[in-house]
Amino acid sequence: xxxxxxxxxxxxxxxxxxxxxxxxxxxxxxxxxxxxxxxxxxxxxxxxxxxxxxxxxxxxxxxxxxxxxxxxxxxxxxxxxxxxxxxxxxxxxxxxxxxxxxxxxxxxxxxxxxxxxxxxxxxxxxxxxxxxxxxxxxxxxxxxxxxxxxxxxxxxxxxxxxxxxxxxxxxxxxxxxxxxxxxxxxxxxxxxxxxxxxxxxxxxxxxxxxxxxxxxxxxxxxxxxxxxxxxxxxxxxxxxx
Numbered sequence: 001x002x003x004x005x006x007x008x009x010x011x012x013x014x015x016x017x018x019x020x021x022x023x024x025x026x027x028x029x030x031x032x033x034x035x036x037x038x039x040x041x042x043x044x045x046x047x048x049x050x051x052x053x054x055x056x057x058x059x060x061x062x063x064x065x066x067x068x069x070x071x072x073x074x075x076x077x078x079x080x081x082x083x084x085x086x087x088x089x090x091x092x093x094x095x096x097x098x099x100x101x102x103x104x105x106x107x108x109x110x111x112x113x114x115x116x117x118x119x120x121x122x123x124x125x126x127x128x129x130x131x132x133x134x135x136x137x138x139x140x141x142x143x144x145x146x147x148x149x150x151x152x153x154x155x156x157x158x159x160x161x162x163x164x165x166x167x168x169x170x171x172x173x174x175x176x177x178x179x180x181x182x183x184x185x186x187x188x189x190x191x192x193x194x195x196x197x198x199x200x201x202x203x204x205x206x207x208x209x210x211x212x213x214x215x216x217x218x219x220x221x222x223x224x225x226x227x228x229x230x231x232x233x234x235x236x237x238x239x240x241x
Contacts, residue, residue: 003067006074010131025057027065031075035117038076043119048072073123078131080117081124084140085109097236100229102144107162107225110137114170121170149239150232158232165224 007013009027033054037046048069052059066072090101114121124134138159145155 003063004071006071007129009066009071009075010078010129025055025061025065027075028079029055030062030065031072031079034072035076035080038119039117043073043122046073046076074129074131077120077123078133080120081110081113081133081137083133084137087140087144097148097233099144099148100233103141103158103162103229104222104225106137106141106144107166107221110163111166111170111221114166118170121167124167148236150236158228161228162225165228166221169221169224 030051034046034051037050037054046069048062049059051072052062055062066075085105087102087105090098090105092098092101130138141159141162142155145158150158
C-alpha cells in the first residue's frame with residue numbers, strides 16, 4: 001500500500017491497514033514528541049531519527065505512521081494551532097459591533113498559539129495543504145465578518161492583514177521573552193542616542209515615552225489590531241450609509 005499523502009494524514013482519510021499486530025505507537029504521540037523537540041530546539045532540531053530516539057523506537061518504525069519530515073511538520077502545525085476560539089467568548093467594548101470583538105479575540109488567540117510554538121510561524125507561510133484546524137481558524141475569522149457588507153475577497157484580505165500583523169510581532173519576539181525583546185531594544189537604542197541623539201530628537205522622545213510606559217508585545221498587538229479594525233469599521237459604516 002502506498003504511503004499516505006499530507007492531505008490524507010491531515011484529514012484522516014488515508015486507508016488503514018488491518019493486518020499485523022496492534023500498533024504500539026500512534027500518530028498523535030509521534031507528532032507530540034516532534035512538537036516538544038521543536039519548542040526547545042526549533043525546526044532544525046526535528047528529524048525522524050531524533051523523534052524516534054525520543055520515543056525509544058527505531059526510525060523505521062515511525063515510517064508506518066508518517067512518510068517523512070514534510071508530512072510530520074504539516075501535522076505539527078495542525079496540532080499546534082488547535083481549535084479556533086469560540087466566537088461567543090469575545091468580550092465587547094460598550095458600543096462596538098460584535099464582529100470587531102470577535103476579530104480581536106481571533107488575533108489575540110492565534111498570537112498566543114504562535115508565541116507558544118514559534119516555529120509554527122514559519123510552517124504556516126506559503127501555499128500548502130491545510131488541515132481542519134487551520135481551515136477552522138480561517139472559517140472563524142470569515143464568519144465573524146459575515147453580513148457586514150464586505151465581499152468575500154475583502155474578508156480574505158482582512159484575515160491576511162490581521163494575520164500579517166500577528167506574525168510580525170510573533171517573529172520579533174521569537175526565541176526570547178517579550179519583556180526581553182523590549183529591554184534589549186531600549187538598551188541598544190539608548191547607546192546610539194547617547195552618541196547621536198541630537199540628530200534624531202523625535203526618536204529620542206518616542207523611545208523615552210516607550211520606556212516610561214513599559215509596553216509589551218501584547219500592547220503592540222492590540223494597538224495594531226485596533227487601528228486595522230478602525231479602518232475596517234469606517235469602510236463598513238461608509239457603505240452602510
